[in-house]
Every structure is written in structure tokens, then in C-alpha cells.
Amino acid sequence: MAEPIFARVALVGAGLIGSSLARAARDFGAARAVAILDASPDVMARVRDLGIADEASGDPAAALKGADLVIICTPVGVCGAVAEQLAAYLEPGALLSDVGSVKESVVAQVAPHVPPGVHFIPAHPIAGTEFSGPDAGFSTLFQNRWCILTPPGDADPAAVDRLARFWTRIGARVETMSPEHHDRVLALTSHLPHLIAYNIVGTADDFGEDTRSEVIKFSASGFRDFTRIAASDPTMWRDIFLSNREAVLEMLGRFNEDLSVLQRMIRRGDGQGLHDFFSRTRAIRRSIIEQGQDTAAPDFGRRK
Ligand SMILES: NC(=O)C1=CN([C@@H]2O[C@H](COP(=O)(O)OP(=O)(O)OC[C@H]3O[C@@H](n4cnc5c(N)ncnc54)[C@H](O)[C@@H]3O)[C@@H](O)[C@H]2O)C=CC1
Numbered sequence: 694m695a696e697p698i699f700a701r702v703a704l705v706g707a708g709l710i711g712s713s714l715a716r717a718a719r720d721f722g723a724a725r726a727v728a729i730l731d732a733s734p735d736v737m738a739r740v741r742d743l744g745i746a747d748e749a750s751g752d753p754a755a756a757l758k759g760a761d762l763v764i765i766c767t768p769v770g771v772c773g774a775v776a777e778q779l780a781a782y783l784e785p786g787a788l789l790s791d792v793g794s795v796k797e798s799v800v801a802q803v804a805p806h807v808p809p810g811v812h813f814i815p816a817h818p819i820a821g822t823e824f825s826g827p828d829a830g831f832s833t834l835f836q837n838r839w840c841i842l843t844p845p846g847d848a849d850p851a852a853v854d855r856l857a858r859f860w861t862r863i864g865a866r867v868e869t870m871s872p873e874h875h876d877r878v879l880a881l882t883s884h885l886p887h888l889i890a891y892n893i894v895g896t897a898d899d900f901g902e903d904t905r906s907e908v909i910k911f912s913a914s915g916f917r918d919f920t921r922i923a924a925s926d927p928t929m930w931r932d933i934f935l936s937n938r939e940a941v942l943e944m945l946g947r948f949n950e951d952l953s954v955l956q957r958m959i960r961r962g963d964g965q966g967l968h969d970f971f972s973r974t975r976a977i978r979r980s981i982i983e984q985g986q987d988t989a990a991p992d993f994g995r996r997k
């Protein structure tokens with residue numbers, strides 16, 4: 694196997710993403726050693742049982758000792774507090790990164806705590822499932838998925854390249870963009886769809902008991918897909934919506950306008966309008982599949 698890219702990766706937060714990174718770094722030889730640090734004693738105990746880290750004592754100094762890559766894998770709302778707690782233990786020249794689903798807010802929270810000589814390069818793998826916790830992770834989660842890096846303008850190109858090689862080694866395709874652009878794109882492609890899923894499942898749940906059981910019994914694939922998304926972690930998604938408020942509200946405004954157009958077509962019996970609209974959206978689906986990015990493949994979200 695090719696040389697590891699980092700001597701030691703320390704993963705802070707060992708849920709779905711942190712534990713997947715631990716497994717992937719080992720299975721694909723991206724780091725020589727893996728350390729895990731999680732605020733929850735239960736999670737730390739589970740990490741030890743699973744045997745997915747070389748260092749899992751729960752002590753920040755021990756976890757970060759010799760780590761040339763440290764990745765914050767906690768919900769985005771606590772990234773700043775985590776960075777503040779880690780700052781004193783970061784090795785000079787280390788690369789600090791994260792996996793948060795929102796980037797501007799993470800940069801604002803973390804950057805003030807980054808010691809001089811430490812390279813901070815935020816990242817976001819567009820890969821996940823509705824499951825959370827250390828048991829949910831698997832090493833192939835990042836295969837053929839995008840990982841977006843949002844390096845600051847003055848980032849060391851060698852550090853950016855090294856982080857990109859790490860993600861490529863564990864199977865991801867890497868792209869670089871600004872945090873602002875990332876947050877607008879993801880507001881539309883990930884955050885708004887999750888909000889819609891939470892809302893439609895909530896709407897179904899608001900019906901009386903009879904209707905609710907019928908919804909479950911006859912749930913066709915459209916509704917079932919929404920229930921999968923709406924089963925995603927409440928803490929993680931609360932933090933995403935609060936951290937990407939402006940972009941999500943903008944996309945929600947556009948969404949509501951477009952929904953009103955569809956509503957009017959139905960009310961007016963405008964079959965041609967509906968058919969034209971649905972033909973346009975069907976073409977988008979086809980182009981996603983042609984680009985090999987059908988994340989709704991039948992085995993998506995299952996452990997491999
Ligand atoms: N779940 C998904 O599908 C994806 C999640 N992300 C991002 O990855 C991050 C982690 O998400 P998951 O792994 O799904 O979450 P998770 O809920 O499975 O795991 C989060 C872990 O962080 C730990 N934690 C919380 N506060 C902490 C602190 N102060 N110090 C140390 N550990 C702490 C928790 O105990 C938990 O074990 C989030 O920022 C999320 O936005 C990114 C891509 C996909």
C-alpha cells in the first residue's frame with residue numbers, strides 16, 4: 694500500500710462521520726495511527742470495544758500528541774468550544790480541519806482559536822446517512838462522494854494539497870470553493886430537502902391516530918424516502934439550520950414562491966403547465982444519474 698499521508702489523525706467526535714473516518718484512515722492506509730476523542734464517556738467506551746482507534750483514552754493531550762491531522766467531527770454548534778479546548782494541545786505545523794455541513798459559521802467559530810503555525814482548512818464530505826453514533830460508521834462511506842474544501846485565501850497550498858490527498862485516499866472526489874458559496878449551494882441541495890422532509894413527516898404526524906396508521910401502512914416510496922431523511926439526528930440538524938440561517942431562509946423563500954406556482958396550476962387545472970414543469974425536473978434527475986451521482990442507489994445508507 695502507498696505511504697500514509699499523515700503520521701497520526703486525531704478525530705474529535707466519534708459519531709457516524711468520525712468513526713467512518715477512523716475506519717477509512719486505517720483501511721485505506723491514509724494515516725499510520727488513529728486517535729479518537731469524544732466528550733461522551735459512553736461513546737469512548739464503545740470506541741474502545743469496537744477497536745477502531747490506536748489511542749482512545751479520552752485525554753485530549755494524549756489524543757493530540759503527535760497528531761499532524763486533527764479533524765473536528767462534532768455537531769457544528771460546538772465546533773468553536775471544541776477548538777478552544779484543543780488549542781493548547783495542537784502540535785506546531787499540524788493541520789486542523791472539520792467535517793461540518795455548514796462552513797461560514799464553523800470558520801467564524803474556529804478561526805479565532807487556531808494557534809499560529811497551525812493550518813486550518815475546513816472540509817465537508819457530502820456523504821452520510823440518517824444514522825448516527827460510532828456503530829453507524831463504515832470505511833467505504835466516502836467512496837465516490839464529493840468532499841468540499843474551503844481553504845482561507847492565505848492557506849498554505851502544500852497543506853491544502855495534503856488534506857486533499859487524504860480525502861482522495863479514502864475514496865472521495867475533492868473540490869475547493871469559498872465558505873459562502875458552499876453554504877448557498879448546500880442550503881439548496883441538502884439543508885432545504887431535509888427541512889422539507891422534516892416538515893412533511895411532521896404534517897403526517899399531525900393527523901389523527903387513524904390517518905397516521907394508514908400513512909404508515911400505505912406509505913409509498915415517496916413518503917418512505919422522506920421518513921428516512923426525517924430520521925436524521927435532531928442535534929446535528931438543529932445546529933445546521935441555526936448556523937446557515939440566511940442561506941436557508943433565502944432558499945426557502947424561493948421554494949415557497951415556486952410551490953405557489955404549482956398550487957395555482959393545480960387550482961386552474963393547468964395540465965400543460967404541470968406537465969412542462971415535471972418534464973423539466975425529470976431531465977435534471979437524468980443528468981444527475983448520467984454524471985454517476987445517484988446517491989439514492991438502493992444500497993445507499995447501508996453499512997458495507
Ligand atoms: N451525518 C451525516 O450524514 C453527515 C454529517 N456531517 C457533519 O459531521 C458532523 C458530525 O456528524 P455525525 O457524525 O453524523 O454526528 P454524530 O451525532 O453521529 O456524532 C457526533 C459526536 O460528537 C460528539 N461530541 C459532541 N460534542 C462534543 C464535544 N464538545 N467534544 C467532543 N465530542 C463531542 C458526540 O458525543 C458524538 O459522538 C456534523 O458537524 C455534521 O454536520 C457531514 C456530512 C454528513
Ligand SMILES: O=C(O)C(=O)Cc1ccc(O)cc1
Pocket residue numbers: 793794818819820821822823883922994
Ligand atoms: O442521508 C442523506 O441523504 C444525506 O443527505 C446525508 C448527509 C447529511 C448531511 C451532510 O452535510 C451531507 C450528507
